[in-house]
Amino acid sequence: MSQPSRPPSIIELYPEETRKAASLLKQAVPLMMRHDIPPNPVHYALWYTYSRGSEPELNRRMDKAVEDFDVFPTETASRLFRDYIIRGELEEARAGQQQVIELVDDIEDDVSHSVIGSQHYQQSLSQGLSALQEPIIDDLPSVLNDLQESTQLMQDQQEKFLYRLRAAQQEITHLRGQLERAHMAATLDSLTRVFNRHAFTRLLERALAESQQGLALVILDIDHFKQFNDQYGHPLGDRVLQHVGQLLRDLLPPGAFAARYGGEEFCVVLRDCKGFSEVIEFAEQLRNKIQSLRIKVRRTDQVLDSITASFGCAMAEAEDDFESLLTRADDALYQAKRSGRNQVHPAKSETMLSA
Missing domain, CATH: 1.10.287 (Helix Hairpins)
Structure with missing residues (x-):
C-alpha cells in the first residue's frame, strides 16, 4: 500500500526561535485587544499566524470576519483554526x-x-x-x-x-x-499535555448531559504569572506551566480530566464526588503541590519558591449547563484572588443565590 506524504506538524509549521516568536506575539496581542478578542489558545494561534503573514488567505478571511461582524465570532475562530492551524x-x-x-x-x-x-x-x-x-x-x-x-x-x-x-x-x-x-x-495542549480548551468544552458538556450527580469543576489560576514572565522570561514561564500540567496528570483521580483553559488558567472536572469536602480536599492537595514546586533559573541557578495558585470550586446542580457551572467556579476563583490568592474558594450554590 502506498504511503501518502505526511503533512507538516504544528511544531514544524512554527519553527521560529524564542525572540522571533515573542515579537510576533507582541504584534498579535494588540490586534486581539483592538477587536475585544478573548485570550485563549485558539485565538492566540490564529492571530500569531496572522501577524506572521504566512497564510494570506487566512488573513483575508480574518479581516473579513471582523469587518462583517465588528467582532471575531467563536464559530468563525473554530472553523479557521481547524482549516489553517490543525489542518x-x-x-x-x-x-x-x-x-x-x-x-x-x-x-x-x-x-x-x-x-x-x-x-x-x-x-x-x-x-x-x-x-x-x-x-x-x-x-x-x-x-x-x-x-x-x-x-x-x-x-x-x-x-x-x-x-x-x-x-x-x-x-x-x-x-x-x-x-x-x-x-x-x-x-491536547502542546505545552502542558492536558486537554486544550476546545476538547475541555466538549467533554464537560458531554459530562453534564450524562449526569450532574457528583460532578464538580475546579478552576485554578497561577498567581502573578504576568509579573513572573516579565521578570524571568517566557521560557521559564512555560516550564512552570509544564510542571503544573504534570502535577494535574499525576493527581487526577479515576474518571477526572484536566485542561489548560487559557494562558495560566487550568480546569479540572471531577466525577463521582461524594460531597463538596472531597472537591475542596483535592483542590487543597493540588494547591500545596504547586506551592511546593522548586524551579531553578538556569542562567543564575536561583531556585524559585514563590509559585502559588488560586482556586475556585463548584459542584454541578440540577439546572446547570456549561456556562452556569463555569461562571460559578470562575466567580469563586475571583473571590480567592480578592481574598489574598494562594487559597481555595468554594462557589455559592445557585439555589442559595436565588433564595
Whole structure:
C-alpha cells in the first residue's frame, strides 16, 4: 500500500526561535485587544499566524470576519483554526482512515483466497480418501501425487497469508500511532499535555448531559504569572506551566480530566464526588503541590519558591449547563484572588443565590 506524504506538524509549521516568536506575539496581542478578542489558545494561534503573514488567505478571511461582524465570532475562530492551524493533523487523520479501509480490503481479499484454497484442499482430500477406500486402486501413484501437490499448494497459500497478516499487523501499529498523534494534536495542549480548551468544552458538556450527580469543576489560576514572565522570561514561564500540567496528570483521580483553559488558567472536572469536602480536599492537595514546586533559573541557578495558585470550586446542580457551572467556579476563583490568592474558594450554590 502506498504511503501518502505526511503533512507538516504544528511544531514544524512554527519553527521560529524564542525572540522571533515573542515579537510576533507582541504584534498579535494588540490586534486581539483592538477587536475585544478573548485570550485563549485558539485565538492566540490564529492571530500569531496572522501577524506572521504566512497564510494570506487566512488573513483575508480574518479581516473579513471582523469587518462583517465588528467582532471575531467563536464559530468563525473554530472553523479557521481547524482549516489553517490543525489542518495537517486532520489531513493525517483522514489519510490514516483511508489507509485502514484499504488495509481491511486487502486482508479481506487474502482471507477470501485462503478460504477458497482451503475448500479446494478439502475437496482434494475427500477425493483422495474416496479413491483410497476403493478395493483396488489402479492409479495409486497418481492419487498420492495429487494429494502431495494439493498439500504443497495449501502450504504455500498459508505461508503467503501469514506473511500478509504479519505485514498488516506492522501497518496497523504504524497507523495506530499516526492516528493517536493526530488525535493528541487536535485535543491536547502542546505545552502542558492536558486537554486544550476546545476538547475541555466538549467533554464537560458531554459530562453534564450524562449526569450532574457528583460532578464538580475546579478552576485554578497561577498567581502573578504576568509579573513572573516579565521578570524571568517566557521560557521559564512555560516550564512552570509544564510542571503544573504534570502535577494535574499525576493527581487526577479515576474518571477526572484536566485542561489548560487559557494562558495560566487550568480546569479540572471531577466525577463521582461524594460531597463538596472531597472537591475542596483535592483542590487543597493540588494547591500545596504547586506551592511546593522548586524551579531553578538556569542562567543564575536561583531556585524559585514563590509559585502559588488560586482556586475556585463548584459542584454541578440540577439546572446547570456549561456556562452556569463555569461562571460559578470562575466567580469563586475571583473571590480567592480578592481574598489574598494562594487559597481555595468554594462557589455559592445557585439555589442559595436565588433564595
